[in-house]
Amino acid sequence: MDGGLWITESRLTVVVGHFGSGKTEFSVNLAVALGKSGRPFALADLDLVDPYFCSRTCEDVLRSSGGRLIARSQRCFDADVPSVPPEVMTLLDSQELFGVLDVGGDASGARVLARYRDPLIRCGARVLCVVNGNRPLTHTPEQAAAYIRDIQQACGLAVTGLVNNTHLCGQTQLEDILEGNQLCRTLSARLNIPLTCTAVPEHLAGQAAGLLPRVFPMKLYLKKPWELPLPEKEEI
Amino acid sequence: MKREIWKGSEAIAEAAIRAGCRGFFGYPITPQNEIPEYMSVRMPAAGGVFVQAESELAAINMVYGAAACGVRAMTSSSSPGVSLKQEGISYMAGAELPGVIVNVMRGGPGLGSIQPAQGDYYQATRGGGNGDYRTVVLAPASLQEAADLMFEAFDIADQYRNPVVVLVDGLIAQMMEPIVWKEHPGRPLPEKTWAADGRRGRAHNNFVTSLFMDAPDCEAHNLALLEKYKAIEANECRWEELMLDDAELVLVAYGTPSRVAQTAVEHLRSQNIKAGVFRPITLWPFPYARLREIAAQPQVKRFMAVEMSTGQMVDDVNLAVAGQKPVAFYGRCGGVIPHVSEIEGAVLAAWKEGL
Incomplete structure (x- = not known):
């Protein structure tokens, strides 16, 4: 699968996109992949707009992969108080720490990045836009392009790569991914932004890798409460 | 038909527009801001009106106004905001105005938390405003159902x-x-000849009010409303039965807990415990009759209500079961979602107690 060289191509990766495109799932998986590559890493949860299904709920996953979570104070996890964690600056100032910045959806979510625009440019951070072709407002190239334009305007940063993450939660099929690939290739040609990778649920990664370049297998960490695996059997 | 991936709030908003809603009036509150956000973009494009009102009170009264003119109108909010709307809802019920109120419940009471909860069951099913009135309460448990129920x-x-x-x-x-967006042929509906939408050649002005100066008139109005509520009870009750055919233990749950309960039941069945789920889809009218029938079945040993509250729907379960079988309760509240294993543990405990 291309050896996954793109994973460590850039020390900092900013992840933006439309609400529900799968930014957080991709961010957590990218962070775990950085850990697997032996890099010290941190994931910064910069989602100020959505209080549910955030990367800050995946702290255990990050820790067990050898990395850490940068998020607003634990005490405010569930609070409706938008704030950015000050530790983000340590990630930006570091020379060796790899980082994923998981940003909120749409232009409204990306606005928080404007505050870090200059240091991000200095660091040569890449900005990946996650695209889900099964989302109603981004399933044509025109619609997706409009979202990317708005996001770039809001944060003052150019999107440098696209991530095809076309999925249907647990019901994704290979055709969904291939259709999303078509959409992203058209979008890539139109906006002159390279397609960085195609994110694929683990069980479809083998099949997809035979058909597409740069397939990124993803574990699904953000489960719904009824999808949670049962804990080890305890005495009841 | 093409499957698309939607966020709940957006699906509710889009379904409303597709159902012909042309007036949305709301005020932001977590966790439902995506409804007004989506409406602000899509409603004007659909030829309707979107207003971010100055308050929840203003929003519900704008719904009253739009509905009085014969427009399909709605508002949405979350628990504390819906509390503010109760006066307007009572006025709408009194003036016999159609309208849809979406309540995305969060932890309470008061400001509570912004995480999911079900503590507004009493408010929704008993009428949180003044007077003898009822609101129909629809409780979807999936996004497909949420989209479909908006049309209904x-x-x-x-x-x-x-x-x-x-x-x-x-x-x-x-x-x-x-x-999947399905075709919704809808039901035959009466014309809104009562709407205050201009004289339109009528001999009289249509007048929409909930005010009755004389007590006997007001009583007659209340009795007419009662007849209407009886018709709703007779016609609109909905529920779903999951794995109930041979169930000895019946979990009763709606919304998120019903999904968690379903997973728990599937797991319990692998341990040879015959459990099933009864899921009310209409909370008012509550499916009392069907649940009472189930309670009468000899293989049914006991019930357990599972809620994200300290126990509200369980009252309706008790009214339905009417003492035929024991009714237990398991709940988490304040924004905490019960875990599959917790429900399983509670069921096993109730099961052992019954032996």
């Missing part, structure tokens, strides 16, 4: 000229699920 909500509201509440917990509004 507007139809029911128009057929009976009554406010309809769509009651979901925060998780339903915030999660993503695939949905």
Whole structure:
């Protein structure tokens, strides 16, 4: 699968996109992949707009992969108080720490990045836009392009790569991914932004890798409460 | 038909527009801000009106105004905001105005938390405002159902000229699920000859009010409303039965807990415990009759209500079961979602108690 060289191509990766495109799932998986590559890493949860299904709920996953979570104070996890964690600056100032910045959806979510625009440019951070072709407002190239334009305007940063993450939660099929690939290739040609990778649920990664370049297998960490695996059997 | 992945709030908003809603009036509150956000973009494009009102009180009264003019109108909010709307809902029920109120419930009371909860069951099903009135309460448990029920909500509201509440917990509004947009032929609906939409050649002006100066008139009005509510009880009750055919233990749950309960039941069945789920889809009218029938079945040993509250729907379960079988309760509240293993543990404990 291309050896996954793109994973460590850039020390900092900013992840933006439309609400529900799968930014957080991709961010957590990218962070775990950085850990697997032996890099010290941190994931910064910069989602100020959505209080549910955030990367800050995946702290255990990050820790067990050898990395850490940068998020607003634990005490405010569930609070409706938008704030950015000050530790983000340590990630930006570091020379060796790899980082994923998981940003909120749409232009409204990306606005928080404007505050870090200059240091991000200095660091040569890449900005990946996650695209889900099964989302109603981004399933044509025109619609997706409009979202990317708005996001770039809001944060003052150019999107440098696209991530095809076309999925249907647990019901994704290979055709969904291939259709999303078509959409992203058209979008890539139109906006002159390279397609960085195609994110694929683990069980479809083998099949997809035979058909597409740069397939990124993803574990699904953000489960719904009824999808949670049962804990080890305890005495009841 | 193409499956698309939607976020709950957006699916509710889009379904409303597709159902012919042309007036949305709301005020932001977590965890349902995506409804007004989506409406602000899509409603004007659909030829309707979107207003971010100055308050929840203003918003519900704008719904009253739009509905009085014969427009399909709605508002959405979350628990504390819906509390503010109760006066307007009572006025709408009194004036017999159709309209849809979406309540994306969060932890309470008061400001509570912004995580999902079901503590507004009493408020929604008993009427949180003043007077003898009822609102139809629809409680979807999946995004497909949420989208489908929005069409029904507007139809029911128009057929009976009554406010309809769509009651979901925060998780339903915030999660993503695939949905398919189906054709909704709808039901035959009476013309809105009562709407205050101009004289239109009538001999009289249409007048929309909930005010009755004389007590006997007001009583007659209340009795007419009662007849309407009886018709709704007879016609609009909905529920779902999962793995109930041979069930000895019946879990009763709606919304998110019903999904968690379903997983728990599947797991319990692998341990040879015959459990099933009874899921009310209409919370008012509550499916008392069907649940009473189930309680009468000899293989059914006991019931357990599972809620994200300290126990509200369990009252209706008790009214339905009417002492035929024991009714237990398991709940988490304040924004905490019960874990599959917790429900399983509670069921096993109740099971052992019954042996």
